[in-house]
Amino acid sequence: MNCTQVADELLAARRGESERQSEVYAHLNDCPKCRELADRMGRSLALLDSVGDFEPSERPWDGIRRALASEGAIPPKRLTRGRFDLHKRLPSTFKYVAAVVAAAAAVALLVHSRTPWKERQVVASAGTSGNIHVSLASEGSWELLPPGGLLRSGDRVATTRRGAGQMRLSSGVSVDLNSGTVLELFDPSYLYMHTGEVYVVARPGTGFTVQTESAKVRVTGTRFTVLAERGSTRVTVVEGSVEIRNAKGHVTVSAGQAASVDKGKAPRAPVATDPAKAIGWTLEPEPKISLALSGSRVRQGSKLTAEVTVVNPKAEPMSIYAPGGVQPFYMFRITGPRRGSSWVQQASPVRSASTARDPQAATISIDPGSRHSFKCSLPKLTAAPGEYTVSAIYYAYRAEDAPEWLWTGTIESSPVKVEVTEAR
Amino acid sequence: MASDDPSDRMLLGRVGGGDATALEELYRRYSKPVGAFLYRMSWDRELAEDCLQEAFLRVWRSARNFRGESKVATWIFQIAKNHWLNVREKQSRHAGKLEVAGAARAEALEAPTEPPQAIESKELGAKVRAAIDDLDESHRMVFVLAHYEGMRYREIGEVLGVPVGTVKSRMAASERKLRNALAHYLDAEVVR
Numbered sequence: 001m002n003c004t005q006v007a008d009e010l011l012a013a014r015r016g017e018s019e020r021q022s023e024v025y026a027h028l029n030d031c032p033k034c035r036e037l038a039d040r041m042g043r044s045l046a047l048l049d050s051v052g053d054f055e056p057s058e059r060p061w062d063g064i065r066r067a068l069a070s071e072g073a074i075p076p077k078r079l080t081r082g083r084f085d086l087h088k089r090l091p092s093t094f095k096y097v098a099a100v101v102a103a104a105a106a107v108a109l110l111v112h113s114r115t116p117w118k119e120r121q122v123v124a125s126a127g128t129s130g131n132i133h134v135s136l137a138s139e140g141s142w143e144l145l146p147p148g149g150l151l152r153s154g155d156r157v158a159t160t161r162r163g164a165g166q167m168r169l170s171s172g173v174s175v176d177l178n179s180g181t182v183l184e185l186f187d188p189s190y191l192y193m194h195t196g197e198v199y200v201v202a203r204p205g206t207g208f209t210v211q212t213e214s215a216k217v218r219v220t221g222t223r224f225t226v227l228a229e230r231g232s233t234r235v236t237v238v239e240g241s242v243e244i245r246n247a248k249g250h251v252t253v254s255a256g257q258a259a260s261v262d263k264g265k266a267p268r269a270p271v272a273t274d275p276a277k278a279i280g281w282t283l284e285p286e287p288k289i290s291l292a293l294s295g296s297r298v299r300q301g302s303k304l305t306a307e308v309t310v311v312n313p314k315a316e317p318m319s320i321y322a323p324g325g326v327q328p329f330y331m332f333r334i335t336g337p338r339r340g341s342s343w344v345q346q347a348s349p350v351r352s353a354s355t356a357r358d359p360q361a362a363t364i365s366i367d368p369g370s371r372h373s374f375k376c377s378l379p380k381l382t383a384a385p386g387e388y389t390v391s392a393i394y395y396a397y398r399a400e401d402a403p404e405w406l407w408t409g410t411i412e413s414s415p416v417k418v419e420v421t422e423a424r
Numbered sequence: 425m426a427s428d429d430p431s432d433r434m435l436l437g438r439v440g441g442g443d444a445t446a447l448e449e450l451y452r453r454y455s456k457p458v459g460a461f462l463y464r465m466s467w468d469r470e471l472a473e474d475c476l477q478e479a480f481l482r483v484w485r486s487a488r489n490f491r492g493e494s495k496v497a498t499w500i501f502q503i504a505k506n507h508w509l510n511v512r513e514k515q516s517r518h519a520g521k522l523e524v525a526g527a528a529r530a531e532a533l534e535a536p537t538e539p540p541q542a543i544e545s546k547e548l549g550a551k552v553r554a555a556i557d558d559l560d561e562s563h564r565m566v567f568v569l570a571h572y573e574g575m576r577y578r579e580i581g582e583v584l585g586v587p588v589g590t591v592k593s594r595m596a597a598s599e600r601k602l603r604n605a606l607a608h609y610l611d612a613e614v615v616r
Contacts, residue, residue, distance in 0.1 A: 011599050012592055015570070017577050043610050044603040048571060051552045054463040056455050060477035064451070067481055074444045154549075184549070192609070211609065 001027045006034050010041060046187045049153045123188045124151040124169040132165030132177060133158045151185055158182045159196070164281065173202045176282045197227040199282045204240075214263035215246040224253075225278045231263035236278035291392040291413040293378075300385055300423040306332065308392045308413075309373040332378060335389045335415075385422045389415040432496035440487035447484050454497060455480070457573050458504045464568045465508055467553060475511060479504040494582050501575075501583045505565065512561075555605035559598050566591055567598040 001009075001023045012018035013025065028034050068074045126132050126145040133142040134149070135156045142158065151157065151167060158181060159165045165177045171188035181196025191198075192211045202208045204221035211217075212228040222240025226233060235244055236258040243252050244259060249266035253259045256275055261267035294305035378390070392413045432453070438446035455476060462479075463472035482503050490499055559567060565584060569575045570591075575583070577591045584591070603610065 008596060011596050012577070015577075017592070040610050041599065041603060044599070044606055045571065047552055047606050047609055048556070048602060051549050051556070054456070054460040054469070054472065056459040056473055056476055060455065060459070060473045060480070061448075061451060063477040064447070064480050064484070068444050068447075068484070073442060073484075156549075186609075 003027075003031065003034055006031070007037060010034070010038060014038070014041070043187065043190070046153055046190075049186075051154065053154070122150045122170065123153050123185050124167045124175075125149065126151065126165070126167055131159070131163045132167060133160070153186055154184070156182065156184050171202075171206055171208065173200060173206055173208050175200050178281050193226060193228050195228055197225060197281070199223070199225045199279055214265075215244050215261040215267060218243045218245065222255075223279075232260060234258060234260040236273055236275055238275040238279060289392055289413045291390065291416050293390060293416050293418055296417065297419045297421060300420050304378040304390075304418065305375055306378050306390070306392065307373055307375050333391045333393060334378070336384070336386065385420050388418050388420055390418060391415045433492065436483075436487050436490055436496050439484060440490070447480065450483065450496075450500070451480055454500050457497075458500060461501065461568055461573055462504060462508055464556070464572055465565065467557070471511070475504065475507055479507050482507065495579070498579050498582050501569070501573075505583055552606065555602050558605065559601060563594045563598045563601075566594040567602070570595050 001020065006024055006027045009018050009020055009024050013021050018024060028038055065074065126134075126149045132145055134145045134151060135142045135158070145151070157165075157167065157177070159177045159179050161180050164179055165181075166174065167177070168174050169185075169188045173189070175191070176199040177183070178197035178199075181198060182194040183196070183198070184192045184194070186192065189207055190209045190211070194213075198210065200208060200210065200219070201223045202219055202221050207218070207220050209216060209218050210226045212226065212233040213231055214228075214233045217224070217226055217233070217235055219240065219242040222242055223238040224240075224242050225236045225238070227235075233244075235242060235253055237253045237255050239255050241252055241254045243250055244261055244267045246261060246267065248264070251259055251267045251270060253270045256272060257270035258273040258275075258278070259268055259270040288311040290309045290311075292307045292309075294307075298304055432450070435446045435450050439450065458479060459472055459476045462475045463469060466472050466475070479500070483500055486503070490496070494502075556564060556567070562584075566580055569580045569583065570577065577588050577595070580591045581588045
């Protein structure tokens with residue numbers, strides 16, 4: 001198959017409706033140009049997913065019932081009227097409670113409904129601290145999303161003028177939203193920011209793009225902030241480097257530098273800055289986690305003891321919130337010489353009481369500046385002799401029915417090597 | 425699209441016999457996808473709901489005529505599509521070219537109640553809609569049914585009464601046109 005034929009057949013192949021499915025994919029394997037086309041097509045289709053969600057009101061069914069009643073098919077029934085005016089008569093506290101309940105119900109419905117019709121892709125979950133509001137691109141109203149609530153392609157996400165929020169994308173990228181931020185989510189590696197400020201943490205090797213009105217900021221594994229207001233964008237890089245690009249030009253900004261760009265103009269040259277100032281507003285500092293093993297050489301089939309230490313580097317108590325139905329864990333990732341990684345799970349030893357808002361929730365609290373250590377044993381390393389690496393992951397959880405990517409930790413220690421020698 | 429649920433046929437049989445609760449169950453199953461199809465064709469919630477109501481009243485009145493040659497869902501979509509084409513024809517006869525894009529844009533730009541900050545007027549959602557709007561009616565119908573409703577090409581062919589090959593080529597042309605229209609947002613290829 002040549003590139004032109006593949007271009008004609010690609011969409012059908014993506015949908016599983018091409019008779020030349022395997023030929024298309026074989027060509028994609030060998031042809032970077034067509035792979036780029038496939039990638040672009042995927043992006044375009046994800047963008048298109050963002051519009052037109054529709055949930056009919058009661059009105060059409062009321063009309064059908066009225067028509068059926070007039071034909072004598074059903075007994076006439078009093079139709080509910082003025083239902084939507086009810087909230088005007090309620091005091092505002094009730095409205096707030098009702099809004100929270102409605103938001104929770106909407107999210108529960110979103111997670112649990114099993115419609116055979118195509119659903120928008122889940123691309124992120126709300127973070128464990130701060131408040132973010134979510135609205136469909138096609139809707140006008142906003143809802144407060146509970147921690148851990150799922151965000152889908154096409155959702156518009158915002159924080160209030162005083163609040164800040166946090167979300168975690170399925171690509172593993174975490175995004176803190178400063179107050180007054182409005183952005184739209186399209187896929188796990190791309191967001192469009194209308195206004196406000198975000199702090200992005202992308203692990204090495206993770207590609208991510210923030211698009212604003214005036215520029216596109218591309219990264220591969222780094223930490224940086226983007227501030228967008230009135231057509232101007234400012235990018236500050238904490239770690240790694242990012243590329244800012246628009247139609248007029250591009251610059252690369254390295255750690256400890258900042259650069260701005262105005263709409264319709266080329267990005268300005270980067271200048272030195274103190275990145276600590278740019279991230280002063282961010283929500284949760286990353287806890288530091290370290291791992292020590294009882295030995296660097298063990299005999300095949302024997303156990304290892306691991307000591308995990310978690311440090312709160314900030315001046316305030318740090319709490320990590322796990323929403324109801326979700327369990328906090330420590331995890332260990334063990335990578336061997338032959339197989340892929342295996343995982344060992346350890347229930348969190350630090351767990352405080354639930355909150356009033358969510359009685360099922362659990363919170364892990366660590367005092368400012370304190371370190372918390374615990375020991376646990378890792379299972380017998382019975383696999384082949386050779387070099388293994390072990391790392392500890394601070395916080396991982398799994399909600400029932402949650403997509404698989406939520407089943408990963410947020411903070412991982414540096415890997416520790418251990419050599420497994422042959423059993424005697 | 426959903427597999428042909430045998431209970432759909434049972435329900436439709438009961439509808440044909442005048443059982444309103446069976447119609448209610450069919451409505452519960454298909455009002456959302458059929459409504460969404462009508463909404464994406466019109467970008468007008470009120471009009472989409474009116475058409476949805478009329479389509480299900482037609483299901484009620486013509487359930488006895490269902491010959492079982494297609495899935496029940498496909499048949500309901502056919503009814504909705506035919507009704508939409510009638511409505512559209514009437515509207516364009518009376519009002520010249522139907523101006524729906526304006527309504528869609530106005531709706532997308534509605535200010536959110538909370539949080540209060542104004543959304544930039546260059547709403548991305550509105551641009552996406554405008555791009556879909558610019559497709560020919562026949563292409564747009566194919567694209568909406570395939571992309572948003574998740575229908576197979578063969579089923580779309582049944583709903584629209586055109587060969588599968590036509591569906592496939594219309595779909596490819598629509599996708600290409602939309603991709604070009606959204607090029608600005610797609611220049612964000614990931615660096616890996």
